[in-house]
Amino acid sequence: MPKQIENLAPADAAAFRTAISPHVLAVLDPQLSALDSRLDALESAMAALGGYIINIPMIGTASAGEELTLHAVGRAFTIPANFGSGSLEVIKGANPTATVDVIIEKTTDSGETWSTVGTISVSTSGVVTATTAGGAAINFSKGDGLRPKAPATADATFANWGFTIIGVS
Structure with missing residues (x-):
C-alpha cells in the first residue's frame, strides 16, 4: 500500500518534494509565463490609452x-x-x-x-x-x-x- 505524504518520514518527504518539484514546475511554468504575457499586454494597453x-x-x-x-x-x-x-x-x-x-x-x-x-x-x-x-x-x-x-x-x-x-x- 502506498504511503501518504503525511505519513512519510522527514527524509522520505524531502526526497518526494525534490522528485516532484521539476514536474510541478514543468506544469506551472507555461501557465506563469502566459500570465506574465497577459499582464504585460494589459500594462501596454493601459499605457496606450495615454x-x-x-x-x-x-x-x-x-x-x-x-x-x-x-x-x-x-x-x-x-x-x-x-x-x-x-x-x-x-x-x-x-x-x-x-x-x-x-x-x-x-x-x-x-x-x-x-x-x-x-x-x-x-x-x-x-x-x-x-x-x-x-x-x-x-x-x-x-x-x-x-x-x-x-x-x-x-x-x-x-x-x-x-x-x-x-x-x-
Whole structure:
C-alpha cells in the first residue's frame, strides 16, 4: 500500500518534494509565463490609452496637513507643467472661507523623504488653479509615491471636494 505524504518520514518527504518539484514546475511554468504575457499586454494597453489616473477624494473636512491618500506608482507617467493638457479634473464641494492649497508631494525612496512637486489652490469662490514646482512637468517612475496633503491650516467650510490627476505616459 502506498504511503501518504503525511505519513512519510522527514527524509522520505524531502526526497518526494525534490522528485516532484521539476514536474510541478514543468506544469506551472507555461501557465506563469502566459500570465506574465497577459499582464504585460494589459500594462501596454493601459499605457496606450495615454493616461494614469490618481483619485484624491476629500470627504467631509480635512485636518490641517492631513494626508488625503498615499499612492504607490505602478508605472511611469508625467504630470504636465502646471497641470496643463487637462491633467486635473475637479468635483466641487463646499468652498473654503479663505483660499486653500492642497499640496502634492512625491517620494522616490519608499516614503523616507517627500518633496513638494505641485499645489492645487481653491479660492473662496471655488476657482481652482494648479501649479507644478518651477512650472515644470513632474515625472514619476514605477515605485515612486504621490501624497496629496490637505491645507496646512484647516478650513471649517472646505469640504467634499474630489480631485483627479491624469498623468500622461
